[in-house]
Amino acid sequence: MAFIPIYILILFFTIIIDYIAGIIIEGETGKRRRLFLIISIVANVGVLAFFKYFNFFTENVNGLLALLHITTYPIPLLKIILPIGLSFHTFQAMSYTIEVYRGNQKAERHFGIYALYVMFYPQLTAGPIERPQNMLHQFHEEHKFDSQNLLNGLRLMLWGFFKKLVIADRLAQYVTIVYAFPGQFHYLNLVISTIFFGFQIYCDFSGYSDIALGSAQVMGFKLMTNFNRPFLYATNITEFWRRWHISLYTWFNDYLYTPLAIAFREYMKWGIAAAIIITFALSGLWHGANWTFVIWGLLHATALIYDMLTKKIRKKVSKKIPASIYRVSSILITFVILNITWIFFRANTVSDAFLIVKHIFTLYHQVPFKVTVLDLVTQSEFVRLGILTGVLMSTFMMVTESRLSAGLSELNNKPIVDFLFCTFVLVSIILLGVFNGSSFIYFQF
Amino acid sequence: MQPFIRIIAVVVTAFIIAWPLATPINKVLFRYRHHDAKRLTEIYENNTAYDMLFIGASRTHRDIYPRIIDSICGVNSYNAGTESGTIHDFKMTLDGFLVNHPAPKVVVLTMDLSSFMKPYDIHFYPQYFPYLNNKALAHDLSEYGYNVNTVKLFPFLMITDFDDFSKESAIQMIRGRDTTDISTGDFDYKGYISNSDGYIKKTELEKVHKNMNIHPESVSSLNEMLEVCRLHHIKVIFTYAPEYNFNLQRTRTNTDNVFSLITQTAKKNSIPYLRDDSLNLCRNPRLFANNGHLNKQGAVVYSAILAKELNKVLPPSADKIH
Numbered sequence: 001m002a003f004i005p006i007y008i009l010i011l012f013f014t015i016i017i018d019y020i021a022g023i024i025i026e027g028e029t030g031k032r033r034r035l036f037l038i039i040s041i042v043a044n045v046g047v048l049a050f051f052k053y054f055n056f057f058t059e060n061v062n063g064l065l066a067l068l069h070i071t072t073y074p075i076p077l078l079k080i081i082l083p084i085g086l087s088f089h090t091f092q093a094m095s096y097t098i099e100v101y102r103g104n105q106k107a108e109r110h111f112g113i114y115a116l117y118v119m120f121y122p123q124l125t126a127g128p129i130e131r132p133q134n135m136l137h138q139f140h141e142e143h144k145f146d147s148q149n150l151l152n153g154l155r156l157m158l159w160g161f162f163k164k165l166v167i168a169d170r171l172a173q174y175v176t177i178v179y180a181f182p183g184q185f186h187y188l189n190l191v192i193s194t195i196f197f198g199f200q201i202y203c204d205f206s207g208y209s210d211i212a213l214g215s216a217q218v219m220g221f222k223l224m225t226n227f228n229r230p231f232l233y234a235t236n237i238t239e240f241w242r243r244w245h246i247s248l249y250t251w252f253n254d255y256l257y258t259p260l261a262i263a264f265r266e267y268m269k270w271g272i273a274a275a276i277i278i279t280f281a282l283s284g285l286w287h288g289a290n291w292t293f294v295i296w297g298l299l300h301a302t303a304l305i306y307d308m309l310t311k312k313i314r315k316k317v318s319k320k321i322p323a324s325i326y327r328v329s330s331i332l333i334t335f336v337i338l339n340i341t342w343i344f345f346r347a348n349t350v351s352d353a354f355l356i357v358k359h360i361f362t363l364y365h366q367v368p369f370k371v372t373v374l375d376l377v378t379q380s381e382f383v384r385l386g387i388l389t390g391v392l393m394s395t396f397m398m399v400t401e402s403r404l405s406a407g408l409s410e411l412n413n414k415p416i417v418d419f420l421f422c423t424f425v426l427v428s429i430i431l432l433g434v435f436n437g438s439s440f441i442y443f444q445f
Numbered sequence: 446m447q448p449f450i451r452i453i454a455v456v457v458t459a460f461i462i463a464w465p466l467a468t469p470i471n472k473v474l475f476r477y478r479h480h481d482a483k484r485l486t487e488i489y490e491n492n493t494a495y496d497m498l499f500i501g502a503s504r505t506h507r508d509i510y511p512r513i514i515d516s517i518c519g520v521n522s523y524n525a526g527t528e529s530g531t532i533h534d535f536k537m538t539l540d541g542f543l544v545n546h547p548a549p550k551v552v553v554l555t556m557d558l559s560s561f562m563k564p565y566d567i568h569f570y571p572q573y574f575p576y577l578n579n580k581a582l583a584h585d586l587s588e589y590g591y592n593v594n595t596v597k598l599f600p601f602l603m604i605t606d607f608d609d610f611s612k613e614s615a616i617q618m619i620r621g622r623d624t625t626d627i628s629t630g631d632f633d634y635k636g637y638i639s640n641s642d643g644y645i646k647k648t649e650l651e652k653v654h655k656n657m658n659i660h661p662e663s664v665s666s667l668n669e670m671l672e673v674c675r676l677h678h679i680k681v682i683f684t685y686a687p688e689y690n691f692n693l694q695r696t697r698t699n700t701d702n703v704f705s706l707i708t709q710t711a712k713k714n715s716i717p718y719l720r721d722d723s724l725n726l727c728r729n730p731r732l733f734a735n736n737g738h739l740n741k742q743g744a745v746v747y748s749a750i751l752a753k754e755l756n757k758v759l760p761p762s763a764d765k766i767h
Contacts, residue, residue, distance in 0.1 A: 151448035170609070386609035419454060426459035431466060435605045 007083045010047055011119065017043040018093045019114045022100045026107035033101065040097040044090040051086055054078055056289030085125035087286055091251055093118050096132045098255055105132045113139045120221075122212040126205070128226040128247035135223075143220035148412070153217035155408055155422060160210030162425045163203035165433035167397060170390040171200040173434070179346055182356045186369040190360050194339050197346045199394050202231065205245070213407070229401045235330035236314075237303035237337060248286075252279050272308065277301045287345070292353055296344040303337055389432050460599070467604040473615040474607060480626050480633045481572055487636065488525050488538060489576035492545040497522035497755075499636075500538050501555030502530040504686040508739045509555075510748040511635040517752035518759070520551075524636035529568035532560045532663045533589060536670045537567065540581035548677035551759065554670075555684045556707045558697050561663035565589040571606035631741070639741045645689055645730040657699045659706060671714055682758060683711050683718040687727045687747055692736035694722070717758040724750060 021040035025033050058075045065074065096117065099105035108114040117135050178185050178193035185193075206227035216223045226247050234240035241249045257279040264271030277298065284297020318326045340357070347353035358364075400421075404410050411418035475482045487493070497520045499509050506526030514522045525542065527534045535554065542549075567573070567589055574596050577583045586593050596603050604612070631639045674681045685707075694700045704720075711718040724747075726732050732743030739747055 147448040151451060154452060173609070386613070389609075415451065419451060419458075422451075422455040423458045423462070426455060427462050427466075430459065430463040430602065430605060433605055434608070436608065 004081065004083075010051075010083055010086070011089065014044055014047060014090060014093050015115050015118050018097050018118075019108070019111055021097050022107040022114070023109065025097060025100050037097055037101045041094060044094050048086060048090045051080060051083060053285075053289050054080070088127045088129055089118050089124060091129045091248075091286075095129065095251060095255065099132050105136070108132070108136055120216075122216040122221075123223055126208050126212070127245075128209060128212065128224050129251050130224060130247065135221075138221050146220060149217050149220050152407070152409060152412065153214040153219075155411065155418070156210050156214030156217065158214075158422060158425055158429075159408060160207040160212075160214060161433075162393075162429055163207030163210065163397060165435065166393050166428050167390060168200045168203035168207060169434035170386055170432075171196040171203075171394070174387065174390070175200055175346065179348065179352070179356075182347070182352050182359070184367060185359075186367055187360050187362075187364045188369045190356050190364075194343055194346075194356070194360075196390070197342050198231070198335075198339055199390075201342070201345070202227070203394075203397065225406050228406050231331075231335060231338075232398060232402050233331070234334050235327060236307050236334055237300060238307045240334060240338065241300075241304070248283070252283055256282065269308070273305045276304050276308075280304070291350050292344050292347055295350065295353070296341050299341045299344060303341075393428065393432070460601075463604075464599075464601045467601040469619060470612060470615040471601065471603050471607075473618045474611055475575060477611075477614045477618055478572065478626050480638055482575075483633070484525070484636050485572060485576055487523065489541045489573075489579040489582055490545065492547075493523075494521070494547045495523045495549045496520040497551045497553060498539075498542065498549040499524045499526060499553045499555070500535045501526045501684075501686070502534070502557050502560070503528045504557055504737060505555040506636070507638060507640045507734075508686050508744050508747055509553075509751065510637050510639075510744050513745060513748035514752045514755070517749060518755055522635070523549075526555070526636065527568065531563045531566070531568075532666045532670070533563070533565055533585075534567055535560070536666045536673075537573075537582060537585040537589075539670055539673060540585055541576070541579050543673070543677065544579050544581045548679055551680045551682060551755075552674055553682045553684060553755070555686050557686075558657045558693060558700055558703050561659040561667075561703060561706070562657060564660045564662045567591065571603055571611075574600075574603045574606070637744075639744065640734040640738055642741050643734055644740055645733045645735060654696055654698050657697050657703050659699070659702060664706070667710065671710075671716075680759070681714070681716050682755065683707060683716050684751065685718075685720040685722055687721050687724055687733075687739060687743075689730060689733040689736045690728060691722060696736075719751070719754050719758070721747070721751070721754075726750070 018040050021036045024036045025040075028036065055077045058077055062074045096105065096108075096114075100107050108117065113136065116139055117130075117132065120130075120135070123130060175193045175197045178189055179197075182190065209226040213223045213225070224247055226245060228243040228246065230240050230243035234243055257275050260275035260278055261272050264274050267274070280297040280301035281294055282297070283300075284293040284295070287293040287296070321329075343356050343360075344350075344353045347356060411421060497514065497518070499505050499511070499514075499522065503526065505524060506528060509524050509526070511522045511524050514520065525538050527538060530538075539552065565588075567586065570586065570591055573582055573586060574593075577586075577593055577597055583593050583597075596606075607615075627633060627638065628641065631641060633639070671681060673679075685704075688694070708718060710716070721727075726743065726746055729743075732739055732746060734740040734743070
C-alpha cells in the first residue's frame with residue numbers, strides 16, 4: 001500500500017463531477033437530466049475502469065492476439081496502482097446521482113457535506129457502501145457527545161479488531177501458504193485451508209465493517225449493517241446474500257439487477273436468470289480484475305438460479321422433514337457450496353483453482369497430510385498453538401454472534417456480562433493478536 | 446455502571462490480567478534468543494573498547510570470524526552483523542554502539558545487493574525492545590516508525606510484536622524444554638555465529654529473479670552513517686562478501702546499479718572497497734552453506750583472506766589502529 005498524493009485528485013474529480021451533476025439533474029427535466037446522469041456514471045465507471053481494469057483488459061487482448069499469432073504490436077501495460085477504496089467510493093458516489101435522478105434524494109448544495117459523504121473516513125476504504133438517504137441528513141444534524149455512543153462504538157470496534165487480529169490474520173498464515181503452493185498439499189490440507197479462508201474473509205471483512213460502524217458510532221453517526229451472521233443463518237445462497245456484504249448486494253440489486261429484470265421481464269424466468277448472471281458476473285469483476293473472481297460470481301449466479309428454479313420443490317421437501325433437521329442440513333449444504341466458491345475467490349490463478357477442486361474431489365494424497373503446514377517455511381513444529389487458537393477463537397466468535405445481534409447492543413443492559421466479554425476480548429487481542437499481519441482483504445478492491 | 450467507568454474498568458482489568466501472563470513469555474523469549482541477546486547486550490549496553498567493528502547483514506554475521514581477524518590483524522574486533530539487515534539496521538547498530546562504547550578505529554561495512562531494498566523496515570524489531578534505554582537505538586526505531594513509547598510505558602505490550610513461532614518457543618521453554626537460537630554443533634564468538642558444516646550439493650538456481658531496489662531513504666541512511674563515522678574519526682571500509690559462483694548476482698536484477706552506487710560512494714568518500722566475489726574460494730561449493738553464505742569452514746578461510754586484505758588497506762603502522 002502506498003500513499004500517492006496525486007491520487008487525491010481522482011477523488012476530487014469524481015466529487016466535482018457528481019456534485020455538479022446532482023444539482024443539474026435535480027433542476028432539469030427530460031433528456032438533459034438523463035444526459036447528466038450518464039455523464040456522472042461514465043466519469044465514475046471510467047475512473048474505475050481505467051485504474052482497475054485497463055491492464056486486465058490489455059492482458060486479455062494481448063493474449064487473444066497471441067493466440068491469433070499477432071504479436072507485432074502488443075498493447076503496453078500501464079504501471080499504475082489501484083487507489084485504495086476506489087471501488088467503494090465510486091459506487092457510493094454513483095448511488096447519489098442515481099437516487100437524485102430517481103427523485104428519492106434532494107441534491108446536496110453544500111459542497112463540503114457532499115465531499116464528506118463520499119470521503120467519510122470510517123467507510124472510505126472498504127465500505128459499507130452507503131446510500132445518500134441514510135448518510136447526507138446525518139451530516140446536517142448536530143452531533144453532541146454521547147457516552148453511550150462511545151461505549152457502543154468502542155465495543156463494536158473492539159469486536160472488529162478481535163475478529164481481524166485474533167482470527168483472520170492467524171488463519172491467513174495457514175491459508176496463504178497452502179494457496180501459494182496448492183499442488184504440494186494433501187487434499188485435507190486443501191479442505192482445511194479453504195474452510196479457514198471462509199472464516200478468514202468473514203472475520204477480516206466483517207471485522208473491518210464493525211470497526212467502521214463502531215468508529216462512526218463513537219462520533220454519533222449510524223452506518224448501515226453490512227453483515228448479519230451469514231454462516232450461522234443462511235439456509236441458501238439467496239439468504240446468504242441478504243446477510244453478506246449487504247451494502248454491495250443491495251447496491252447491485254437496486255441499480256443493476258432490478259432494472260435488468262424489468263427490462264427482461266417478457267422472458268419470464270429466463271429473463272430473471274439472465275439478470276442474475278449479468279449482475280453476479282459484474283459483481284465478481286467488481287471484486288477484482290481477474291477471471292477467478294468472474295468465475296466466483298458466476299458460481300454464485302448458478303446457485304441463485306438453482307434456488308429460484310427449485311423453490312417450490314424445496315418447499316415441498318421441507319414439509320416432509322422435521323424443520324430443525326431441514327434447517328441445519330440446509331445451512332450445512334449452503335456452507336459447503338460457499339466453500340467451493342471460495343476456492344475461486346482465493347486462488348491466485350484459474351488453473352490453481354481448478355487444481356484445488358480436482359485434488360479435493362479426487363482425494364489427492366500423493367503427499368502426506370501436514371497438520372502444521374508452516375513446517376514448509378519454518379522447518380519447525382510451528383503453530384499448533386496458532387492453529388488451535390484460530391479454531392477455538394472462531395468457535396467463540398460464532399457462539400457470540402449466535403447469541404447477540406450484529407451491533408452487540410444487548411450487552412448494554414448486562415453490565416457484568418459486558419465487562420467480562422470486553423475484558424476477555426481485549427486480553428485475547430493483547431496476548432493472541434497477530435499484529436504484523438496483512439491489511440484488510442477488501443482494501444485491494 | 447456509567448459508560449466511562451465501564452470502559453476504564455475493562456482496560457484496567459485487561460491490563461492487570463495480561464501483564465502477568467505476557468511478562469514471563471517476553472522474558473523467556475529473550476532467553477530462547479540466547480545468542481542475539483548476548484550480541485545485542487554487547488552492542489547496546491556494554492562499553493568494551495573495540496578497534497574494529499564489522500557491520501552488515503547475515504553475510505557479515507555468519508561469514509566473518511573475529512578470532513581469525515584479531516589474530517592476523519592484531520586488533521580487538523567485534524562482529525555486529527544483523528540477520529536480514531539492511532542499511533537502516535546498519536545505521537542503527539552504529540548509532541547504538543557509539544552511545545556506550547568508545548568509537549572504534551575502523552568500521553568494516555559489508556554491503557549486500559539487498560542493502561538498499563527496504564524503506565525503513567527493521568528486521569525482527571521486537572528483539573531491540575529490551576535495549577530501549579539506549580537513546581540512539583530508541584531514537585532510530587522511533588524515526589523508522591516503530592512505536593517505542595508504548596513499549597517503554599507498558600513493557601508487557603511487547604508481546605503484541607511477537608509472532609506465534611516465538612510465543613510457542615517461549616511456552617515450550619516455560620514448560621522446561623531447552624531451546625536456543627544456536628543450533629547443535631554451532632558456536633558463537635564476539636558477535637559471530639557459525640553456520641553448519643553442511644555445503645552446497647545442488648547448484649540449481651532460483652527461478653525467480655528478485656529486483657534489488659534502491660530506496661532513496663536507504664541512500665540517505667548510508668550517507669548519514671558515513672557522516673557519523675567522519676565526526677568520530679572512524680575509518681570506513683566497504684566489502685562485498687563471497688558468494689558461490691556469482692549465483693546471487695545471477696538471480697537478482699538491478700545489481701549493476703547497486704554496485705555502481707557502492708563504488709561511487711566509496712570513491713567520493715575515499716573509502717577502500719574490497720569486493721570479494723571473485724576470490725578462488727567462491728568456486729568451491731564445499732565452503733558454502735548456500736549461494737550467499739559461507740559454512741563454518743568457509744568462514745574461517747574467508748576471515749583469513751579478509752584479514753590480509755584489511756592489513757593492506759589499513760595504515761601500515763599498527764599503532765594507528767590500536
